Amino acid sequence: MKTFKIAVAGGGSTYTPGIAKALMLKKDEFPISEIRLYDVDAERQRKVALMTEKVVAEFDDNVKVSHTTNPKEAFEGADFIFAQLRVGGNAMREKDEKIPFSHGVVGQETCGPGGMAYGLRTIAPMIELCDFAAEHAPEAWIINYSNPAAIVAEALRKERPNARILNICDMPIGMMLRMAEILGVEKDEIEVDYFGLNHFGWFTDVYVKGESRMEELREYMSVNGLVTPAQSKDLQHSDVDWIKAHTNVAKMLQLFPEYIPSSYLQYYLIPKTVVEQTNLDYTRANRVMDNREKNLFDSIAQLEETGELKEGFNVGVHGTFIVDVAMAIAYDKRERFLLIVENNGAIPNLPDDAMVEIPAYVTNRGPEPIRLNPISLFYKGLIEQQLASEKLLVEAAIEGSYQKALQAFALNKTFPSAEVAKIVLDDLIEANKEFWPVLN
Incomplete structure (x- = not known):
């Protein structure tokens, strides 16, 4: 049986040990010979690699785990590249959140001005990653988790249209897991109909064994929203x-009872509520650093000191989903997933070049999107406004255009006015001098 070589770009992520464990849990179905970690932060990655090596060795000490800052070493001969870049780390995530909040606007890592700031940091590194893959592993599939996925997917559609890349997001999977718990069934028993953009979509139907x-x-x-009757198995989002x-x-x-909204739509549909619910001095970034980040690195420190592994992480849907998608490609399984794909008529009354999130079958040639019915005016209007914002932001990054960046911010529904959009944009430009392209 063929064994696979996996490269993880963003190897210093707190999610890396969970991905490694998810791979090992499927080792009989999806045998791995190597896991290579690649990151620009060598010391952080070295620490994460220590735990990753220990996790892997507990399952199979024949699997080689390595870490490098050299793209050739990381990617040459790889079968899959799992991408999870966080450009600027949690320090910049904190600014993405707190700068907008200081002006009464939603601050969030993937949505609104924070997501756009993160996008402007991530576009160039993701283009570079595609170029590294094309040079060193031209047959590899890149499975991309790097956020903000909608902006990254649009940039790569435009700048690297021939890249072998599949853009995915685990949030719909987390929601499906909770829906299954509400219905008292297993997640694998449900199938959903869904449309939208990444972090901007709706479930239109949910089936159990073919019954709505x-x-x-x-x-x-x-x-009750998505709060489940008992403690959820979805620890990642709990x-x-x-x-x-x-x-x-x-x-x-x-407000809108027709379809079940993605939880991320709260930032666009009820932003006033979100801002009121938030402690502006202690945002999500602070909680991540004080909990998930601290737990992992405390466990690594203990491992270095004692040689004993205390898992400071969860496998979660982040790890299991990316492995399931890789297996579907590797074995041409034609399995149905929600993916971010170029529209090309799948939603007939949206532009062909929109990067939409819809059901698709995954094959060894890539995704085969499922064609949907036209969507009604309310959803079409919301999506086209958000799509225009994302496309303008990508054009701003490529062209170095301040005016297009301002247009992108002004179109985004998280802002009350273009005047506030300009204030927030200017503050974010100052905070991101090290990372953003120059906007003239």
């Missing part, structure tokens, strides 16, 4: 910030 359970879900979630987001799904359903 949408009405039952809508009734429950209009009161802390206090996610509980607020899951509760806010009920508020959105009460």
Whole structure:
């Protein structure tokens, strides 16, 4: 049986040990010979690699784990490249959140001005990653988790249209896991219909063994949102910030009960509520640094000192989803997933060049999107406004255009006015001098 070589770009991520464990849990179905970590932060990656090596060795000490800052060493001969870049780290994430909040605007890592700031930091490194892959591993598939996925996907569609890349997001999977718990079934028993952009979409139906359970879900979630009756298996999205987001799904359903909204739509549909719910001095970035980040690196320190592994991480849907997608490509499984793909008529009344998030079958040649019905005017209007914002931001990055960046910010529904958009943009330019392209 063929064994696979996996490169992880963003190897210093807190999610890396979880991805490695997810690979090892599937080792009989998807045998791995190497896991190579690649990151620009050598010392952080060295530490994460120590835990990753220990996790892998507990399953199979024949699997080689290495870490490098050299792209040739990382990618040459790889079968898959798992990309999870966080350009600027959590220090810049904190600024992405707190600068908008200081002006009364949503501050979030992937949505609104924070997401656009993160996008402007990530576009060039992701283009560079595609070029490294083309040079050193031309047959490899890049499976991309790097956020903000919608902006990254649009930039790569425009700048590297021939890249062998599949853009994915685990949030719909997390929501599906919770829906299954609400319905009292296993996640693998449900299938969903869904449309939108990444972090900007709606579930239009949910089936269990071919029977629609949408009405039952809508009734429950209009009161409780995505808060499940018992403790959820979805540990990755179970802390206090996610509980607020899951509760806010009920508020959105009460306003617009036709479809179940992605929890991320709270930032666009009820931004005033989100800002009011937030401690502006202690945002999500602070919680991540004080919990997930601290737990992992405390466990690594203990490992270095004692040689004993205390897992400071969860496998979660982040790890299992990316492995499932890789397996679907490797074995041409034609498995159905929600993916970010070029529209090309799949949603007939949206532009062909929109990067939409919809169901698709995954083959060894890439995704085969499922064609959907036209969407109604309300959803079409929301999507086209958000799409225009994302496209203008990508053009601003490529062209170095301040005016297009301002247009992108002004179009985004998280802003109350173009005047506030300009203030926030100017503050973010100052904070991101080290990372952003120059905007003239």
